[in-house]
Amino acid sequence: MPPGRLGTMRLLVLGGTEFVGRAVVEAALDRGWEVTVFHRGRHAPPAGVTSLIGDRTTGPDGLAALATGSWDVVVDTWSAAPSAVRDAARLLTDRAGRYAYVSSRSVYAWPAAAGLAEDGPLVEGSPDDGDVPYAEAKRGGELAATAAFGADRTLLVRAGLILGPYENVGRLPWWLGRIARGGSVIAPGPSSLPIQYVDARDLAEWTLDAVSAGLSGPYNLISPPGHTTMGELLHACVRATGAGAELRWTAPEALVAAGVAPWSELPVWLPPGETYDAIHRADVSRAVAAGLHCRPVEETVADTWAWLESIGGVAPRRPDRPEVGLSPEREAEVRAALGTE
Incomplete structure (x- = not known):
């Protein structure tokens, strides 16, 4: 999908009003990207975005505001029922270029060994799950995003402790x-x-760089x-x-x-x-090689x-x-x- 007018990237953030989502939005606005945020209206989004109101917890009907529109990149920070990721990703698969899902290192089978890289064993999960524990929810979200967009168009940002x-x-x-x-x-x-740990702003910058470069697959994202x-x-x-x-x-x-x-x-x-x-004690060499910088x-x-x-x-x-x-x-x-x- 070609970028928006004058080469500007069109970004849709599912969330975008709090913490990591807000950091992503602000980083994108600083780059001059066209930003749309889809949120429940509980918090005001940053100035300069297009705001769409909906509620993913109510099922597909809650996504009505996303029925039209197209974007180069979707960033999704959802951490509850994987079925919400499934429904959004399915709806957007033909109208968005890439899907970045902010996941977690919690998806690794416990206990994650020191120095564990992205090929470590994972917890079980399903894209069709409802309310499940955090680790299974994030793994189900990964599977949901990948099922809809394919492995080559899906970036899995496996964050560790996030501060900032x-x-x-x-x-x-x-x-x-x-x-x-x-x-x-x-x-x-x-x-x-x-x-x-990773500063939410460094996570945001790395994620936007990664999707711009066409990266896909899982990356542990935390400071070296x-x-x-x-x-x-x-x-x-x-x-x-x-x-x-x-x-x-x-x-x-x-x-x-x-x-x-x-x-x-x-x-x-x-x-x-x-x-x-x-x-x-996570292995983050893959993300560092892909440009991760931690302030x-x-x-x-x-x-x-x-x-x-x-x-x-x-x-x-x-x-x-x-x-x-x-x-x-x-x-x-x-x-x-x-x-x-």
């Missing part, structure tokens, strides 16, 4: 909020522990091993907030013994072991803090995701268990 402005899960916003309050902060060690550490992330939070917080680095064994739930109560952090290997952690943290301040300091949270981080009461309990003040 507009985050609606709450991981980096929690750390920034806690450190901004100052005082002694439980810092999960070791500080030198490498972590992997060694991009940053837990210490660099939290020290960046201290610098960004300007708070008088004191990071009290605590050994992982002590935190586990105190009953702390890694990842959920202390976001991003996992103690060394099987789960850490699965989340923070410094300092920039991701500072920009996220600036965004939080611009909206009053309270980050939005997806209703389908649990709260993350230690509440003040829970933090006091952990301190007591650790024997610290």
